[in-house]
Amino acid sequence: MRTLLALACTLALTAGAARADEPLSAAQKFARESVIVDTHIDAPTELLKHWNDLGLDAPKVEFDYPRARQGGLDVAFMSIYTSPEQDKAGTAWQIANTQIDGVEAMVGRHPDKFAILRSPDDYRRLVDGGRVLLALGMENGAPIEGDLKRLQQFHARGVRYITLAHSHSNRIADGSYSLDRPWKGLSPFGAQVIAEMNRLGIMVDVSHLSDDATVAALAASRAPVIASHSGLRHFTPGFERNLSDELAQAIAKKGGVVQIVFGNGFVDPKTAADTTAYFRARPEFDRAQAEAAARGEKPKTVEEFDQQWERDHPPHPVKIDAVLDQIDYAVKLLGVDHVGIGSDFDGVGGALPEGLRTVADYPNLIAGLQARGHSDADIRKILGENLLRVWREVEAVSKAAR
Template identity: 30%
Template sequence: MEEKREDSETSKEEALLDRALSIHRTAIVMNAAVMSSQALIRPGRDIGKRWQGLAPGTGDLDLPRLRDGEVNVLWQAVCGSTGEDETKIPLQGLELIDTLLTDILDRYPDDFELALTVSDVRRIREQGKIAVLLGMQAGQFLGGSVRALRVYRRLGVRYMTLTHAWTNLLCDSSSGAIRWNGLSKVGREVVREMGILGVIPDISHATDRAALQVLELSRGPVIATHSNARALCCPLPEMARTLGAESLAERNLSDDLIRRLADKGGVACVNFAPALVSQAFSDGYPKLKELRPALNAHMETFRAAHPDDVEGQREEKARFMKEHGITPATLENVADHIEYIAEMGGWDHVGIGTDWEGTGGHHPRHLEDVSKIPLLTAELLRRGHGESEIRRVLGENMLRVLEEAQGVEMQGG
């Protein structure tokens, strides 16, 4: 009797996954926050090959896994270090864009193509290729220059995260020092210019005050490309100190910001970084930092004994963490954030922005790489959500925002 029940449950799970994959094959499936520019410059990294690298933060995304997960749109964010002099950083941004264009588009023209418009995205997807949109994380790549924004826009950049883990010349960071009480004077000029150019402002990493100012100033929709619901996960001061941050209390979105973002026509894209997904994982992060040498040594031994068993390695990592009092984040936690943001702002205002290649080598269990996205779709189906809602979350919501931003551009901001 027990075996029949288990067989029945297995059949149900397989049916849900089959249905999820069927949706993916006909839907726009977008990852709105991919931080591959830094990963691609690592020795031996080739996005066209299934990557089994052991370094933290590698192997989240590659062409074989994109195909496995039926993901057909990447919004690649240029992401790099701060440097000492912010006015010199625009050169780094240009070099990282060149990395993306060369190592993805030029190297694999039959699989990837640059998209500048919504019609480009749909055409590229219909051709069986993966559409690549460009974004920029973060505003330090402008070096305080509005004119630099115009250059990046000509190169294809269609959204810009105003700040990152540190306060820059444009905007206060939720994990950095308060310098401008929100946006600086230049930051305000940049937000206005973004409306004229059709470049979408991204408030992920911004303080609440800065985010509210962006929402007030922007003529078009505003997005949060990789932020979750603060009500479900709010990193404590202990975790911030572990990372050397001033605070992380405002890193995820408050209920008020989610509603205001929705009122502006924007989208909040759920981040897969475990410390922003799971309160339990976030609370245990200081302990994880202490455990890391032992965890790395244990996993190195396990990988040597089981080099081809990737799922086994992931299961063993989760087991080892639990054994030492650290609760891993899960796929179900991510689905909780999607539902919560939809409850606060509506299903037209939630998307997916994994932050892959930027999560420090940790992932929610069963969402370790891009091939696993159909499991998240299956979980939403399991919870009773309709195909129309799911298609919006997977990509249609972000395409709508891109189209609206281009409409504002055509009207002259």
């Protein structure tokens, strides 16, 4: 039986890459009939590096309109990402707004293909005509700086979740990769940030947080909490970036959802170990270059460090089964109502499993879940219905507070 299921899955994966002029596979039809919500796509960061018209074919990136429609994607949360370095330089506010400008420019160029989604209640109206709806998620609360009024400004621009910290600790919370953890969880300002997010109806995202910060965020929030793009530590022991069983269960108990990430660094233990080592090595590199500059020597650049790192740490091959295993485990651990997807497309340098390389590939995920015995109703929940439910609940908490 397991051999037959594996064969069915393999055939479906092959069919998932069908040309536009070929008949749709069963999984492709299912994708188009379901609501697919991906809570983490890093297209805005890529747009700042190099402008691509994502309303047309853009083969050098992982998200564009033609492949999104091929894959059945309905709602794509555009990640408004700023780095710890930009936070330190005081440029995070400017960069975040520039990325939002880029998303708005895409919509302005192709109003027949894209629209900004600010509320799940607007989904049916805006998706009509085959649009891909673009919601905004801010990855790293750094652009808020120390000003709560900026939350209102970002909410007005469409931001509907905020990942409180990224790879390092900031003014709000401690990060999971950070060696420096000044708050031992959440800062006093971070508690104010969460209260204001609850009031405005912005989802609290605990992906990237330290364990202590995740616990504190769950305690501080009056609304359900999400993990926008996280894996489960069960598969990557010692990798704090992923959620422990206990933290994932706490998110579910509060009514939230864990959005399973696709990137190799989160679903494959060998790649996860390399990722942890990278974020441990970077601070040492930064210190060494600062010392070199102080001695009057020419420091090496981060780009040089990254290139050498990639040479020393070649990629490990990963199959789609690694993501399917995560979803299987999450459903058993949390219940199907608390599991979703947050791919991290365009955010992991192409380090993605075979069969899940672009937004055209959601049918492959569907075929894999069907082959593993998940019901159609449960798959629809995982693909997007769960996230939309949580979003509505966050909005309800906001309305009750006003």
